[in-house]
Amino acid sequence: MTYIQGFVAAVPTANRKVFVTHAQKAMEGFHDHGLLHGAECWGDDVPDGKLTSFPMSVKAQADETVVFAWYLWPSKEAHDAAMKDAMKDPRLNMETNPMPFDGKRVVYGGFEPVFELGSRQPGGYFDGFICAVPKDGREAFRSFAAEVDPIFMEYGATWIMENWSVDIPEGTVTDFRRAVQAAPDEDVMFSWTQWPDKAARDEGSRRMMQDTRFSSDMQMPFDGKRMVIGGFAPLVEV
Secondary structure, eight states, rough: OOOEEEEEEEEEEHHHHHHHHHHHHHHHHHHHHTTOOEEEEEEEEEOSSOOHHHHHHHHHHEEEEEEEEEEEEEEEEHHHHHHHTTTGGGGOOOTSSSOOGGGGGGGEEEEEEEEEOOOSSSEEEEEEEEEEEEEGGGHHHHHHHHHHEEEEEHHHEEEEEEEEEEOOOOSSSSOHHHHOOOOOTTEEEEEEEEESSSHHHHHHHHHHOOOOOOOTTTTOOSSSOOOOEEEEEEEEEO
């Protein structure tokens, strides 16, 4: 089964060009070690929240922008094998390719896909999501996605990936569980929806809000109040 590394980081907005150079080197290095594809996406429409939000998840400052990223590997075994040799590559070494952001606040973890529609397209625009789901609710979530995600496709989405946590370490400052205030009996979902561009996303979202299938009494198999959501533009892809 494919294995997905998910990341959220706070990058000084002034470091955007430096970040692009860093990400390009890193992503090309991982690709040479077996990475199938990945994307680093720059925050574009990332709202604050009362309980949770992307900025809160990485303790972003006013002069920082949130980055949402994923790296897709053939399997967890392929990822683990690659990591053994990766640090020998100067593109992946923090001394020769230092991170232009605070690594202590990076949120990261490993996930496996539970539902997918469409296929990856170059460029586009992404809505990123993180939510906490009951550990015993995996099938309920997959069924919910199978019912709801096709509606997004009707309104213009081109690719949807829903991914269930399998390896999310506890951090000292930030982590995925803290990002959504996950309880001990909950796991974490890391998901994205790709659109052709931001205009298509905005129009599709507007029209969906008028669709009666999205009623106020829709039963979601997770706490929607703790869902983290934001819009991102891809910066670096491989």
